[in-house]
Amino acid sequence: VLFLGTGAREPSVERGVAAELVIRGGERILVDCGEGTQRQMLLSTVGIGGLSTILLTHLHADHVLGLPGLLATFSDTREKPLLIAGPAGARSLIDGFRTHFGDLHFDLDVREVVSGEVIGRDGYRLLALPARHDGAALGWELAEDQRPGHLDPIRAARHGVREGPALARLSEGQDVRVNGHLVASASVVGPPQPGRRVVFSGDTRPTDLLARAAGGADLLVHEATFLSRDRDKARATGHTTAAEAAQAAAAAGVRALALTHRSRRYSTEEVLAEARQYFPEAFAPEDFDVVEIPLPEHGCPRLVSGPRAPDRGSG
Amino acid sequence: VLFLGTGAREPSVERGVAAELVIRGGERILVDCGEGTQRQMLLSTVGIGGLSTILLTHLHADHVLGLPGLLATFSDTREKPLLIAGPAGARSLIDGFRTHFGDLHFDLDVREVVSGEVIGRDGYRLLALPARHDGAALGWELAEDQRPGHLDPIRAARHGVREGPALARLSEGQDVRVNGHLVASASVVGPPQPGRRVVFSGDTRPTDLLARAAGGADLLVHEATFLSRDRDKARATGHTTAAEAAQAAAAAGVRALALTHRSRRYSTEEVLAEARQYFPEAFAPEDFDVVEIPLPEHGCPRLVSGPRAPDRGSG
Numbered sequence: 071v072l073f074l075g076t077g078a079r080e081p082s083v084e085r086g087v088a089a090e091l092v093i094r095g096g097e098r099i100l101v102d103c104g105e106g107t108q109r110q111m112l113l114s115t116v117g118i119g120g121l122s123t124i125l126l127t128h129l130h131a132d133h134v135l136g137l138p139g140l141l142a143t144f145s146d147t148r149e150k151p152l153l154i155a156g157p158a159g160a161r162s163l164i165d166g167f168r169t170h171f172g173d174l175h176f177d178l179d180v181r182e183v184v185s186g187e188v189i190g191r192d193g194y195r196l197l198a199l200p201a202r203h204d205g206a207a208l209g210w211e212l213a214e215d216q217r218p219g220h221l222d223p224i225r226a227a228r229h230g231v232r233e234g235p236a237l238a239r240l241s242e243g244q245d246v247r248v249n250g251h252l253v254a255s256a257s258v259v260g261p262p263q264p265g266r267r268v269v270f271s272g273d274t275r276p277t278d279l280l281a282r283a284a285g286g287a288d289l290l291v292h293e294a295t296f297l298s299r300d301r302d303k304a305r306a307t308g309h310t311t312a313a314e315a316a317q318a319a320a321a322a323g324v325r326a327l328a329l330t331h332r333s334r335r336y337s338t339e340e341v342l343a344e345a346r347q348y349f350p351e352a353f354a355p356e357d358f359d360v361v362e363i364p365l366p367e368h369g370c371p372r373l374v375s376g377p378r379a380p381d382r383g384s385g
Numbered sequence: 386v387l388f389l390g391t392g393a394r395e396p397s398v399e400r401g402v403a404a405e406l407v408i409r410g411g412e413r414i415l416v417d418c419g420e421g422t423q424r425q426m427l428l429s430t431v432g433i434g435g436l437s438t439i440l441l442t443h444l445h446a447d448h449v450l451g452l453p454g455l456l457a458t459f460s461d462t463r464e465k466p467l468l469i470a471g472p473a474g475a476r477s478l479i480d481g482f483r484t485h486f487g488d489l490h491f492d493l494d495v496r497e498v499v500s501g502e503v504i505g506r507d508g509y510r511l512l513a514l515p516a517r518h519d520g521a522a523l524g525w526e527l528a529e530d531q532r533p534g535h536l537d538p539i540r541a542a543r544h545g546v547r548e549g550p551a552l553a554r555l556s557e558g559q560d561v562r563v564n565g566h567l568v569a570s571a572s573v574v575g576p577p578q579p580g581r582r583v584v585f586s587g588d589t590r591p592t593d594l595l596a597r598a599a600g601g602a603d604l605l606v607h608e609a610t611f612l613s614r615d616r617d618k619a620r621a622t623g624h625t626t627a628a629e630a631a632q633a634a635a636a637a638g639v640r641a642l643a644l645t646h647r648s649r650r651y652s653t654e655e656v657l658a659e660a661r662q663y664f665p666e667a668f669a670p671e672d673f674d675v676v677e678i679p680l681p682e683h684g685c686p687r688l689v690s691g692p693r694a695p696d697r698g699s700g
Contacts (some may be wrong), residue, residue, distance in 0.1 A: 142450075
């Protein structure tokens, strides 16, 4: 997960506005698209290619104003279909932007969903989660399909299966007949392995339902607009404090927590210190940082600095 | 004139999209407002304060998509009135953005103008100029008021005027009576001094009328989307080559030319080399560069690097 904009409300010198890019193999899924996201993608060196899907958590300006410019760029050259999924109002939002981008030469599928809806994709699924914010708001879960269990070659050999095609069929879940007796796939292949799961809270007050839905996820990306000393502001504006986000992560038993949508009134250190009181595996990524999520058996998610193209005049 | 975005069509790693900021004392006038302009203003260290006026040359995406985010930011705290002036369609453009910014607590005056219209301001005036581009398009001239001529103290003394109040009245253009005889202001005060003039072409094919209107300006900021080798593209898309912009500057007899809205297919050096064949005082500013325009009697406009706040992860 590449963090393209970790700021709340409006851009600052330090931070762009909301956008996270999920990079899975050659495919990219963008969660929210604040003003300047297109250029942040270019500056991240990831570029704007490979984008298959844009998920919107809600339709506030700081989460959507990068869309018309991105679609204007796509109107020149893009041919692959693009899915944009968001809460009620997403369609009229995109229609309102149409005057700013020309004719599209690709299939743009804009879907309005409610929490609980599932969108199946090749190798993973998208699940809309409930959020509590001003108006229609969603969280999003990206869950990879289960992977087949591991075939145990020693057990297979004990059943007399040694050659390639039969082993391949067994590992794909098919039973095979060897020397007249049946070898059940389940007898040589372990249980299916879970895929990776990432949950995005969107802008929200903490909710039990979201925390429950996030249960056991590899990474929870949660907004943390405020610190506890401003908890009244968080409550009044439909946002979450770093402590509340960390408590949600602890309740959900996720493997790691990344705090984003941070107000520029706080330092990264302050936000982290508050969160880690409740959940030690909390990260507070800066723009262009990446949280890498290995397969569960290969270790814990970790925060790394992403590559960054130098833009003119920055040196 | 601070160049916030010198790129054409879409943002790139190197360049933001169209926006120039005229800084005159404590006042700032923005010419065009592409996506990301707000953040470019923050990164330039000039900030978004002091902005009194936004002039739009036309309503294409790369010139206007920074407006909703900027107005959303202003909706929080701004109290001073803001003028937005642009070609036909500017009002419905802003109305279309209203869903993205909340209630404004300041007076937003959106004016649609045609070329030839003048908007008087305190100490200067704005003149809409004709441009030839797709749809309604304008150039803009910013012309400072004339400054009063210099009072010659020696000639005043010859007329017997030495003391302060009478000198002040003479320099303000009033005649005074000294020792019974009339001293005419014109006899001791030189002719009015011209103010500074900057002309922005907007996106346009070269036009005689624009060049004539720009006659003698201190600075002509002209688009140079293409080089001569792509002059067919320039003609087909309603744009100008670096050579054509330089020829216009030479014909207009301006003091300096700044080339902007440059395609990323060319290097700055190529653009400059082509332009300087026709007009030696050509600049090709990068984002965050400034062309300073001294009062005419204090020398020629010059290109300097503006200050630049380091944004996160750039170093």
